[in-house]
Amino acid sequence: xxxxxxxxxxxxxxxxxxxxxxxxxxxxxxxxxxxxxxxxxxxxxxxxxxxxxxxxxxxxxxxxxxxxxxxxxxxxxxxxxxxxxxxxxxxxxxxxxxxxxxxx
Numbered sequence: 001x002x003x004x005x006x007x008x009x010x011x012x013x014x015x016x017x018x019x020x021x022x023x024x025x026x027x028x029x030x031x032x033x034x035x036x037x038x039x040x041x042x043x044x045x046x047x048x049x050x051x052x053x054x055x056x057x058x059x060x061x062x063x064x065x066x067x068x069x070x071x072x073x074x075x076x077x078x079x080x081x082x083x084x085x086x087x088x089x090x091x092x093x094x095x096x097x098x099x100x101x102x103x104x
Contacts, residue, residue: 013100020093046070 050070054063 009100009103013097016100017097020096024089024093046074 047067050066051060051063054060054066059066
């Protein structure tokens with residue numbers, strides 16, 4: 001294997017950073033769109049179950065309140081998951097970059 005000088009390593013490091021940025025920029029929207037589809041399906045399922053429960057319990061006149069409460073709970077849970085995923089991705093990206101920097 002040919003010896004790589006410091007300048008070439010810097011170029012390789014920048015190319016790796018660019019590749020990671022492009023991959024991140026492309027995969028983010030694709031994953032988000034699939035997540036949106038899943039969210040719509042679950043929204044319908046949860047709404048149907050909640051409406052059925054409220055109807056059987058005779059609480060249909062307060063359905064708006066329960067819908068609001070479930071929306072707040074789901075929002076908090078989903079935001080927590082999003083933050084965790086973003087932190088995990090950032091840690092993984094930093095680790096890979098540090099490994100490349102060690103080679104320089």
